[in-house]
Amino acid sequence: MGVVVLDSVVEKALEDYTRPTSLHRGGPAAVADAGRVEEILSNLLSNADKYSPLGSPVTVNVERVIGDTGDEVRVRVTDCGGGIPKNQQDVVFERFHRLGDHMTRRRGGSGLGLYISRRLVEAMGGRIWVEDP
DSSP: OEEEEHHHHHHHHHTTOOSOEEEEOOOOEEEEOHHHHHHHHHHHHHHHHHHSOTTOOEEEEEEEEEETTEEEEEEEEEOOSOOOOGGGTTTTTSTTOOOOGGGSSSOOOOSOHHHHHHHHHHHTTOOOOOOOO
C-alpha cells in the first residue's frame, strides 16, 4: 500500500466502461493499494451496469470528508437503478448473494463481486455500504 491519488485510479477504472459516466474529482489522496481500489471500482461499476436501465448514467464522486470517524476519503458510485430493497442492504456484501434476476437486465455473475469488494476495502482499513438516494 502507498499514497494513491484516487482521481487517477477512478479514471483508469472508467477507461473500459462504456456506459455514460461523470466523474466529480475531489483530488484527495489516500493510503491504499491502487490495484485493489481499481478492482473494487470495477465491481461497483459492473453492478451499476447490470442493475440500471440501459444507457442511463453513472456518477462517481471522489471527495475528502471530515466526520465522526476523522478525515477520510469517500468514493461514491451512484446509478439510476431501482435500488436495493431495505431487507437486502445488510446482506448484499455476503458471499454468493445475488439479487433476484427479475431486478437485472441480464443474467450472470457469481455473487462474489460485492463480497470481494467489502473484504478488500476492509483490508485497507476502509468501509463500504449501501445508501438510499
